[in-house]
Amino acid sequence: MRRNLTPYTFLLPYLIVFGLFWAWPILYSFYLSFLDTRSFPWAWNPGVNWGRILQDATFQDALRNTFLILVIQVPLMLALATGLAVALNSQLLKLRPLFRFAFFAPVVVGAVAYSAVFRLIFNTDFGAVNSGLRALGLGPVDWLYAPAPAMSVIILVVTWRWTGYNAIIILAGLQSIPKDIYEAAAIDGATPWQQFVRITLPGIRPVLLFCFVLSIIGTLQLFTEPFLITNSGPGTATMTLGTYLYQQGFRSFNFGYASSIAYTVALLAGVFSLIQLRFFGRD
């Protein structure tokens, strides 16, 4: 009997924290999304938040912006990360540790630190990017205060931060592909491109799928970059589901409405993950 309780004693500390700060919150925020939290005391009113979310123009802006970032940024980044991983894995590349450092370094840089730097780099009057454009006879572009440029800044910054991270995961996948397959293919006269399409891509598919799902969940929750670099603006041009949830939940303290935004994010994450699994998960 004593023996049977042992695993539970090992698990107990973890389970207490997990139950209190994960399991209960998952259920409670679902419940909250049906409460009117702008009344005191909070009142059961199933339609108030979910009805509002369907008509809320700012929410729709946030949703559209988040989708736009998702559709452009995630494929762009993962294509780049795959290319980098193949390059960093190639015997043809000299000084590989140096290149690895260059692309992997952003992994250890905090969002606040790089957001501050990118604000300066994309400054309209003095920033390095416009200064470079001017030298080419272009620009200046009002990077942080015009809608489309502000959006591209967010996409670029997120790509800078996460490409190396994904390349690390993809590289680990690449290294698990047996080398003799490539050797056999090379003897059969397969070009590098053919080897990439026929051997590499199928080999890293599970890892790539993992990166896709992870990136989608991450992008759906994008917060720090639009919050600190563009302040969700101009207007609502870079408002994301993350910054809107923050605004509703922790500026207006409307926990009910913020919870329905949170559950929308969860729903989208679930749907996207399922689509990914359906299309790329099968063998």
Next chain:
Amino acid sequence: MRRQQFVRSIWLHLVMVPLALLWLAPLWLMFVFSTLPERDIFSTPTPLLPGGDFFTNLQNLNADTNFSRTLLNSVVISLIYTVLSVLLTSLAGYAFARFRFWGSTTLFTVVIATLTIPYFVVVIPQYILIAREFKITNTYWAVVLPSLANSLGVFYMRQSFLSLPSSLLEAARIDGAGEWRIFFQIALPLVRPAMAALSLILFLTAWNDYLWPLLVLSPDNKAALTAPVALGSLIGLTRVSWGGIMVGAVLMTVPFLILFVFLQRQFIAGIAAGGVKD
């Protein structure tokens, strides 16, 4: 054949060298800006070489917000978080790896399933607990507690414990060692490399965390204010030393860049762990 390889190699470098420089540019500029007086930061063309004003900027930063204090808070918070989270996830990972017990599969599935659940879903109730029920905002515990139960840590530690030869632990059991002794004196020391990789990743995550600390710490109260929240609160201000902000960014970043150079394998192991399943 050789010639073809050579040409390919040249092309590869022609693409990779500029791309690598582009990737390093923001970090280089961060360093350069941290050493320049304000008027040089806001001048064109953008200065590319460092100056000598790092310590002046550091003073400005400390005048804007007590940054040294917030760095200390960040170190303490990240350490507490790392030690406790590694302990908790090791214990849980060990239970899942070594024992078959009623509910083990279900529990493990539930814990791992939370990996796919967006953090947003729990952030509001977590805030209600910390701020309204426990009333512990602006403390170390407010920052540390909610994220202690790290699912990826459990997954990672379980994998590591599974890779230990069970004959070793059985032998100890037959020799009459208690379960806790087996865990602390035999199993745990054997998975030290995994613990190191996990610690590194958890410390880094805590060190750079922004959204949660932003919710439970206010910039006016320095008791537990972390460096990212302090620095973030300066970014939106109009009259602020940007050289100072860059010093803050450098102080938050450079220790980890150095650590990364020496412990690249551990960092990479920790990150890749999520992607490669057995």
